[in-house]
Amino acid sequence: MCHQTVCLVARHLEANGIPTLCLGSALDIFSAGRPPRATFVDYPLGHSAGKAFDPADQLAVVRAALGGFLSLKDAGAILRLPNAWGDEAWRVDAAATRGEDSRQPRDETPQFQFASDRDAALASGALKA
Amino acid sequence: MSVNYMQAIRARYEALGYTPYRWYEADDTPPWTAMRKPLAAARVGLLSTSGAYVRGQVAYHYKDDTSIRALPSAVPTQDLRFSHITENYLVDAKRDPNCILPLAQLRALRDEGVIGSLAERVFSCMGGVYSQRRVREQVAPAVLEGLRAEQVDCALLVAM
Numbered sequence: 455m456c457h458q459t460v461c462l463v464a465r466h467l468e469a470n471g472i473p474t475l476c477l478g479s480a481l482d483i484f485s486a487g488r489p490p491r492a493t494f495v496d497y498p499l500g501h502s503a504g505k506a507f508d509p510a511d512q513l514a515v516v517r518a519a520l521g522g523f524l525s526l527k528d529a530g531a532i533l534r535l536p537n538a539w540g541d542e543a544w545r546v547d548a549a550a551t552r553g554e555d556s557r558q559p560r561d562e563t564p565q566f567q568f569a570s571d572r573d574a575a576l577a578s579g580a581l582k583a
Numbered sequence: 584m585s586v587n588y589m590q591a592i593r594a595r596y597e598a599l600g601y602t603p604y605r606w607y608e609a610d611d612t613p614p615w616t617a618m619r620k621p622l623a624a625a626r627v628g629l630l631s632t633s634g635a636y637v638r639g640q641v642a643y644h645y646k647d648d649t650s651i652r653a654l655p656s657a658v659p660t661q662d663l664r665f666s667h668i669t670e671n672y673l674v675d676a677k678r679d680p681n682c683i684l685p686l687a688q689l690r691a692l693r694d695e696g697v698i699g700s701l702a703e704r705v706f707s708c709m710g711g712v713y714s715q716r717r718v719r720e721q722v723a724p725a726v727l728e729g730l731r732a733e734q735v736d737c738a739l740l741v742a743m
Contacts, residue, residue, distance in 0.1 A: 455668075455710060455711045455712070455713065456633070456669075456710030456711060456743040457588075457710075457742040458606060458607050458718075459632050459708070459710040459711075459712055459718050459722065459742070460632055460710065460740040460741075460742040461607065461609070462607060462715060462718045462722075462723060463630065463718065463722060463723045463726050463740060464740050465609075465613055465614055466719065466723035466724070466726075466727060467723070467727055467730065467738060467740075468613065468614040468615060469614040470727050471616050472628075472727070472730055472735065472737065472738055473616045473617065473618050473619075473736070473737040473738070474737065474738050474739075474740055475737070475738075475740065476740045476741075476742060477739060477740070477741045477742065478741070478742030478743075479742075480586070481585040482585065482586075482587050482588055482589050482590070483588055483589060486589065486606055486607065486608045486609065487606075487607050487608070487609055488609035488613050489613060489740075490614060490615055496585055498672075499588075499669075499672045499743060500672035500673060500674070500675055500683055500743055502682075502683060502741050502742055502743060503681060503683055503684065503685035503688065503741055504682055504685070504688070505682060506675035506676070506678060506681075506682040507678075507679050509687070512681050512682065512685065512687070512688050513688050513691055513692070515685075515688075516685045516688035516689065516692065516739075517688075517692060519739070520627075520697065520698065520739065523622055523625075523737060524622065529612055529613040529614070529615040530612065530613045545586055548586045548588070548591070549586045549587065549591050550591060550595070551591055551594035551595055551598065552594075552595065552598050553595060555595075555599055556669065556671045557645075557668050557669055557711075558645045558668050558669075558670055559645065560645050560646040560647075560668070561644060561645050561646060562644050562645075562646045563644055564641050564642040564643065564644055564666070565642050565643065565644055565645060566642040566664070566666065567642065567664040567665055567666060567677065568664070571638055571664055572642075574638050574639045575639060575640060575641050575642070577639070578639040578640070580639060580640050580641050581641045
């Protein structure tokens, strides 16, 4: 869903004069949503900017992605990075057509990562008691 | 072979008895704005759909939250937090935010001269918004306004 959202936002920005480059790891959603420029890295969702605790990989992914600003010349083209995740077992779960709904309940109250974040938001005045 | 998420999610929702989700499928040529200067001279903006917020800000909620947050691009990594309807994809990001929010990378590429500069404020949203109309009418204009205020020459949009 996030990939669809970036496609829609990128199109709006581009139509209003800002060159964009979308970076993500769902090739089919990018192919359908056709953002102006996109870079695809074939990693599990949640790692569009590289492998966790691997600064060299993270830098390589973002550096290569930004290269798309120069190399992509046709609207809707997708640059595919050669990076490989390594262990490919994640694909089985990602492509599963059966299973429980992994999403959180659609609640309308702020969902702080830590309870103490709520106190910090109250203290800053961002959150009204 | 890359994962076909649209097909998998359609099938999963159908098996759970939900109405099939109608994904956005473009049938036109995407809009296009040419780069006006080399990347090494460009001020780069950032949007992350990961639901990132800074400690002290209000977290996102899970029901088509269309608000955005401005995060200082110099924010210490330990002050970054996340809230997103698909929390299951954030397990690694909560331990190392740079795997989804590339601030350390963009700061390094700026210091190296690959990009001219990095916007002082970057933006986040909770990208799991099911209503495409709300993305177009609420999220996209807010991001445009923020990036314009930051006077960026181009923007990197990182999807989760």
